[in-house]
Amino acid sequence: MTATPWLDTQLQIAEHASAALADEYAGANVWLVGALAEGLAHQHSDVDLLLITQEPLPGPGSRLVRGIRVDVRAVSESTVHDWRTLLDAFTVTRDDVAMFRTVRARLGDLTLLRTARPLSTAPARAEVLVPEQRAAYQRWALADRCEAAASLAEDLLGLAQAGLYPHADLVWDQLAGVVAQAETVAAGAPLLGEKWLPSLLRRDDSEAFRPVPALPEPRWLSAAAHSPFFAAVQVRVADALLALWPTDAAPEPVDEAGLGGFGWLPQRYSDGWFLRRGDARVPLTDGRIRAWQKSAARHART
Template identity: 40%
Template sequence: MTAQEVHRRMALAHTTAGELLAAHPGAHVHLTGALAHGLAHARSDVDLHLVTPDSPPPVTAVRRDGIRIDITATTTSAVDGARSLLGSFDLPLEGDVPALREVRSRMGELTRLRTAQRLDGRGTATPVLTAPEKTVYARWALADRLQEAITLTEDLAGLLHSGQVHAASVTVAQLGIVIAQAEAVAAGQPLLGPKWLPALRGLAATPPTGPLPLPPLADTGPHGGQWGFADIQHRLLKAVFACWGVPPGPAEPLPDVMRSFGWLPIVCNEGFAAQFGDDVLALSGGQLLTWATRAPAPTAGRWP
C-alpha cells in the first residue's frame, strides 16, 4: 500500500473515532489489526473497536470514500479482563494447563490489544499496551505457537507411522507456518494471520525491510534421505532465546530419550523443558545450550 493510501485510511479512522467519541462519552476508540501495526494492502478495511464503560451499543460497518470501516464494540471491563492476562507469564511445567488454555482461547483478543492504537478523535494515536505488557504478550504468543508445533509434531509422527504421507505433507506445511509465526512473535511482532507473515518477517529484520518469503523447512519430504527435524528444533530454540535470553552456564548432556523424534522446547515457571505429546522433560539452561548447538537428529535417517 502506498503512503497516500495509508494516510487516507488513517484520516478516515480518526474522523470516525471523533464521531464515536462524541456520541459515546467516556468511551475509548482503538484502531486495531494490520493497519494499526503499519500493515495493510490496497483493499484493506479499517478496524475500529469501541470500548464503553457500560453495555456496548449496537454498531455496524460503514463505508466511506470507498473504504469499509468495521466497528465492533465491547466494555471496559471486558478489555481489562483480557489485559490482565498480560500482567505476568505464569505457566507451570505441565504445559497444557487451564492458564495456557485460557490465553490460547483469547489470543485473538490479546493480539487485538497488542496492535491497538488509541485514537483521541483529534488526529493522535497512542499504543494501548505498555512495553512490559508487550513483552508478556510475546511470551504467551510464543508459548501458544510452541504448543501448536507440539500438537502438529505429534500428529505428524502418527501419520508417518501409518504411512499417510500425503496428509503428513500437509501437516509439514502447517508446521512451517507455525515455526515462522513463533520466530515473528519472538522478534516482537504480533500474532497476526499467516498472510501477514512475509511482512512481519520484514519488520523483524535488522534493519527492517519489505516482505520476506518464509524459509523452507530443511529436507522435510517423506522420501528424503535425512529428515530435517533438527532444523525445526534449532529454529524454535532460537525463538526461545530471542524471547527469554540465552541461559547462562556451561553446556550439559541431554537425556538419551531426546535422541528420538519429536521433542520441542517449552518455557515454564520452573525454567526450560522439552515436550513431545504429553511427555515433558525438565531441562537445565546448560542442557538447552547443548540442544541449541547440536540438536539431536532422529535415530533413523528417514522419516520415523
C-alpha cells in the same frame, strides 16, 4: 513497516470513523487495532476499531466509509481491564496449564491490545500497554506458537508412521508458517495472520518483505529416527525461545538419543524448560536446553 500505497488512505478512514464514533458515544475511547495499526494494509483492507465504553452496549457493527468497510467492536472498560489482567505476568506452569488455556482462548483479544492505537481525543495518544505487559504478551504468544508446533509435530509423527505421506506434506507446510510466526513474535511482532508474515519477517527498512523460510525437504521414511530435516525445526523453535529466555549457563549432558529424535520440540513455561513429544514432557535445566539446542544444530547441518 514499509508503507503500502493504501496505508495513508486507510488511516484517514480510521481517523474519520473514529471522530464520528466519538461524537456518537460521548466519553468513549476509540482504538485502531489489528494489522492496519501495525502499518500493514492492502487496497481492500478492512479498518478494525475498538469502541471502549464505560458500560456494555450493543455494538455499532460495520459501516462503509469511502467504499472501505469499517468493523467496530464495542467493549466495556471492565472487559479491557480483564484483558490487561491476563498480561500482568506469564504464569503458566507444567503442572497447571489452566491459565494457559484461558489465555490461548483470548489471544485474539490480547493481540488487539498489543496492536491498539488510540484514535479519539481522550485519552491522549499513548501506548495502550506498558512495557511489562507487552513483554508478557510476547511470551504468551510465543508459548502459543510453540504449542501449535508441538501439536503439528505430533500429527506428523502419526501420519509418517501410518505411511500417509501426502497428508504429512500438508501438515509440514503448515508447520513452516507456525515456526515463522514464532520467530516474528520472538523478534517483537504481534501474532497476526500468516498472510502478513513476509512483512513481519523483514529485518530492516532496506527490505520490502522477506519470503517465509522453507523447511527442508521431508524424508518421511526416516521420521522415526533422528531426522536432520526435523532438526531444522527444532533449532529454529529453540532459537526463538532462547531469544526471550536467554541463558549463559554452561551446557550440561543430555540424553540425545532419547530426546533428540523426530517430534521432540522445546517449550518454556514460568517454571522452566521442557521438551515435549505428544503427551510426554521432560523437564530440562538451562544447561541441558543449551546442549540440546547445540546437538540439534549439529544434526540439522548433516
